[in-house]
Amino acid sequence: MNMDISDDEEEAPPLLVPTGEGHNTGLEAATSDTSLLKVPITIITGYLGAGKTTLLNYILTERHGKKIAVILNEFGDTIDLEKSLAISDANSTTASAVPDNFVPLANGCICCSVKDVGVAAIENLMEQRGAFDYILLETTGLADPGNIAPLFWIDEGLGSSIFLDGIVTLVDAKNVLKSLDDGLGDDAEKIKEREEEHAHEHEGEGHKGPLLTTAHLQISHADVVVVNKSDLVTEEELQAVKERIRSINGLARIHVTERSRVPQLEGLVLDLHAYDNVKEEDLDFAAKGHSHLDPAISTITLTLPVLSPHQLEKLDAWLRSVLWESDLPLHSPTTLEFEIHRSKGRFVLTNGSVKLLQGVREIFEFIDHRDSAKGGGEENAQGGGRETGKLVFIGKGLNEELRELFEESLTAALR
Numbered sequence: 001m002n003m004d005i006s007d008d009e010e011e012a013p014p015l016l017v018p019t020g021e022g023h024n025t026g027l028e029a030a031t032s033d034t035s036l037l038k039v040p041i042t043i044i045t046g047y048l049g050a051g052k053t054t055l056l057n058y059i060l061t062e063r064h065g066k067k068i069a070v071i072l073n074e075f076g077d078t079i080d081l082e083k084s085l086a087i088s089d090a091n092s093t094t095a096s097a098v099p100d101n102f103v104p105l106a107n108g109c110i111c112c113s114v115k116d117v118g119v120a121a122i123e124n125l126m127e128q129r130g131a132f133d134y135i136l137l138e139t140t141g142l143a144d145p146g147n148i149a150p151l152f153w154i155d156e157g158l159g160s161s162i163f164l165d166g167i168v169t170l171v172d173a174k175n176v177l178k179s180l181d182d183g184l185g186d187d188a189e190k191i192k193e194r195e196e197e198h199a200h201e202h203e204g205e206g207h208k209g210p211l212l213t214t215a216h217l218q219i220s221h222a223d224v225v226v227v228n229k230s231d232l233v234t235e236e237e238l239q240a241v242k243e244r245i246r247s248i249n250g251l252a253r254i255h256v257t258e259r260s261r262v263p264q265l266e267g268l269v270l271d272l273h274a275y276d277n278v279k280e281e282d283l284d285f286a287a288k289g290h291s292h293l294d295p296a297i298s299t300i301t302l303t304l305p306v307l308s309p310h311q312l313e314k315l316d317a318w319l320r321s322v323l324w325e326s327d328l329p330l331h332s333p334t335t336l337e338f339e340i341h342r343s344k345g346r347f348v349l350t351n352g353s354v355k356l357l358q359g360v361r362e363i364f365e366f367i368d369h370r371d372s373a374k375g376g377g378e379e380n381a382q383g384g385g386r387e388t389g390k391l392v393f394i395g396k397g398l399n400e401e402l403r404e405l406f407e408e409s410l411t412a413a414l415r
């Protein structure tokens with residue numbers, strides 16, 4: 001497994017969208033200042049019946065001063081919603097008419113729908129600029145947000161007019177542990193498909209990890225988890241649910257609700273800037289959790305020293321190996337398997353500037369920290385060479401043993 005981590009065109013996974021500059025590993029990516037001109041999109045995901053539509057309705061009827069366009073990918077069985085949710089006017093709670101060229105997403109596989117129909121729907125929507133200033137996308141209960149997020153994040157065509165603000169995952173407090181443990185109630189065919197896919201990827205290895213359910217995928221990609229239906233569980237049950245979610249995703253904020261009524265919209269479910277900013281406090285928070293309550297998915301944190309520009313390039317190469325090929329450059333090879341769903345990082349450079357890392361599956365980018373000079377300078381003055389950088393991974397198979405191997409591998413790579 002010891003491998004060459006040099007830039008190899010052959011080995012690179014297919015990017016979803018051409019960026020015009022080859023592989024967008026982000027070292028040369030611009031800052032996100034332009035996001036101020038773009039319309040944010042929030043993806044609302046969650047298992048069947050968790051309360052997604054209830055949240056949408058709640059958002060649309062709350063005072064938020066926004067004109068919101070809603071995209072549903074399940075029009076077939078939510079005809080009433082289609083009528084009432086289409087576009088909410090900030091000045092009234094009654095919905096205005098659906099624009100002519102609003103194309104609903106078809107039923108079925110969300111990633112195909114979004115690729116083939118959804119992006120067009122949003123592009124059509126964008127021609128109605130001024131008609132709305134926020135987009136909410138409710139996915140089907142079985143959607144994997146890891147397939148959807150990159151479409152809105154990297155796509156240059158859309159990138160000019162919208163940006164992914166965050167993924168909000170609703171969970172049903174009463175049923176989520178059951179769904180995580182045995183996929184009970186989960187679409188059996190979907191699970192079988194996923195297992196077959198997995199078996200195919202690791203052909204001949206004769207290895208089968210713990211069950212990865214839709215609930216796992218939705219929680220591991222969440223920026224916010226809304227634990228809904230709190231009225232149906234005891235305080236102890238609620239605590240167990242929160243701990244389990246925390247162990248899967250150490251980065252996500254958790255809010256407990258009844259009828260999806262989050263105490264506040266802005267900052268809690270809307271306007272998160274979860275993909276163009278990385279908050280230090282979030283990384284610190286993730287670093288505190290060490291429980292691996294969930295056998296399938298967990299969160300690990302690695303610390304890094306202040307990096308020279310050359311080391312930043314080495315980090316970039318290391319990330320390409322880990323994220324693109326699921327391969328850990330090591331002196332002694334390991335048979336441990338892993339799969340990274342989400343990554344976030346914050347790195348201080350020797351010149352005092354700060355780089356942020358954002359990643360979903362194999363797609364990642366470095367972003368310049370907005371107040372780079374200030375933040376980095378202060379830290380350097382205070383820290384004086386302490387381990388200031390942090391890298392957080394959420395994914396499958398990330399146990400303590402692997403965390404140590406990651407640390408060993410990264411240390412060697414930065415040497």
Ligand SMILES: Nc1nc2c(ncn2[C@@H]2O[C@H](COP(=O)(O)OP(=O)(O)OP(=O)(O)O)[C@@H](O)[C@H]2O)c(=O)[nH]1
Pocket residue numbers: 046047048049050051052053054055140141170228229230231232257258259260
């Ligand atoms: N007891 C209880 N019921 C709730 C709560 N929130 C929502 N419900 C009910 O749960 C059911 C499902 O809610 P929805 O908002 O439609 O859930 P959804 O995630 O959009 O469901 P699908 O689109 O079918 O996947 C509805 O009957 C809601 O009235 C809650 O906090 N407590």
Ligand SMILES: [Zn+2]
Pocket residue numbers: 052053054138
């Ligand atoms: Zn719904």
